[in-house]
Amino acid sequence: MRFHSPAIQYFHAVRRTGSIRAAARVLNVASSAVSRQILKLEQEVGSPLFERTARGLTLTTVGEMLARHVMNVLQDLDRFRSDVASLSGTWHGTVSIACIESLTESVLPDLIASHRGRARRVSFTTEVMGSSDVLEALSRGEADIGIAIALRHPQDLRQVALKRFRLGAVVAREHPLARRKTVTLEQCLAFPLINALPELSIYHLLQPLIAQLPETPEPAIQANSIDLMRELAARGVGVAFQTQLGIGRLSRDSQLVFLPLDNAGSPVWSDLGIYVRAERTLPAYTESFLQELVRELGERERRESAGYPQVG
Amino acid sequence: MRFHSPAIQYFHAVRRTGSIRAAARVLNVASSAVSRQILKLEQEVGSPLFERTARGLTLTTVGEMLARHVMNVLQDLDRFRSDVASLSGTWHGTVSIACIESLTESVLPDLIASHRGRARRVSFTTEVMGSSDVLEALSRGEADIGIAIALRHPQDLRQVALKRFRLGAVVAREHPLARRKTVTLEQCLAFPLINALPELSIYHLLQPLIAQLPETPEPAIQANSIDLMRELAARGVGVAFQTQLGIGRLSRDSQLVFLPLDNAGSPVWSDLGIYVRAERTLPAYTESFLQELVRELGERERRESAGYPQVG
């Protein structure tokens, strides 16, 4: 099913690999063939699509416009294929997810496992990265669904849903703070802090609160891994900060306690956004998973707010 | 700038014309070439795209799916072209509008004239039809922007805006009713009625009110032309019914008087919807006109509600 001109596909491969020869390797054709198709394209558009540097090709402004068009075409072709396939009963394809780390502990594995229980022909590709990288991967067409801290997102993305979760302190069961219902940042200062590095969004959520303190606390540990911070907290090393999403299993085993942060009487929110390319209709199997994802996160948001009623 | 495989374009032409030979005439190629491309497409998809009848081709279910994809591709190609063109300063293209008759008297001519005053390289194609035909034309990709009475619209269309206008009686300046501020349907019954035929949406707006009357009035004149009904009213033949949108000029000349209908204390609304294909990003010049259209209709809605405060 390849009814689009080779130029389209070659262009797409060159854009992704950043080099004609690399694209040729991926496409299993001679590099000369790729080169010629690109030159032909540029002649038809009437303007160069790439800037040639010594070690590869970079998109020009016009090239980026064409890239957008080509991405729309190829993604819609995917959807068409899935539509035809679902007509004959077969539901198969790959859902590609880009998300931040906090989803990997419980939300995503639960969802994927249950989804694959029902639709075994649907496979998954998930890649963990920072929030801004999630948006970029989505824009570049490298993922179908993105989950990230809700930043201001570019126009070519659509925010499917926005769920808020309370940021809280995470401590071991035996920790002195563990018996509280909520906790303030000041109360945490009496203990060693396990802080996020600036590359994690948690850092930017806590930073304004820390700046308000009379003196800047010195963290015992700084890390860029939610996983690591959680495990450190479980071992009683100190107080870590994250949302309840990231500590599902250890919380069930009662090794960890989650204490919602109370900032001068009001909660500290971490907004989680679910994103999708705006100029796109998703294949049926992707749309189906997306719906479940939104529902599940909504469910967790609801459960959390029921368990910890708002302070302010 | 034709970097899509000929099969795509041939398929599109065949779908529109409903015949291979007719498509070949439009495309200026031999019919055999078109036939072969269609056969090749069907082989690649693995399923027939058309049903062959004695006098042409009709889309199958799979064919309709492909038609949707092809439409998305070609419309997005248009947008890409306009993006490239606008980069080099030139703004040109054609905005295709499908709308109901009530817009032709004042809204559309005013807007198009003013828009062309600023952007002379943008041309327009407007076609007047019934509300449901507007939606169909849009779905088939035969128009960019659709304006129709707001029915329940299919999923492949997006309602950009919804503006409500009061339905009212239209009478000549010398008419006995002309000095009133509002009017009820019963008050109109004393005079000859100029009614819309069922093919006009006004008919369906008035029908429920007429059904509530103790006895069904017999209209003096029935017509399917807003224009004709308005001109008849201007000549004092009777009472016509429409929104204020359709009587702009004659109202300015004070030949016609618009009396909002008062149905048991509440207004009778005519909802006007502005529609666009959902799976589509409009070219810049089209989007620009669309914005002006929405703004203008919003302005008229505002002016009207200021001039005739709600009754109920």
Add this chain to the structure above:
DNA sequence: CATGTTGCTGCCGTTTCGGCAACAGCTATA
């Protein structure tokens, strides 16, 4: 300076495309 990389370009065989003419199937008209 040598080596490896980049994109580009003749040359040439293969594939695809498109035009012409003829064919079979159906419909409407005389």
Add this chain to the structure above:
DNA sequence: TATAGCTGTTGCCGAAACGGCAGCAACATG
């Protein structure tokens, strides 16, 4: 019932496009 007109399809053949191979110059890296 015969005929004329329409439909889509197919064999044949020339033209255009595509792709592979080998070699080129330009640049980066060691």
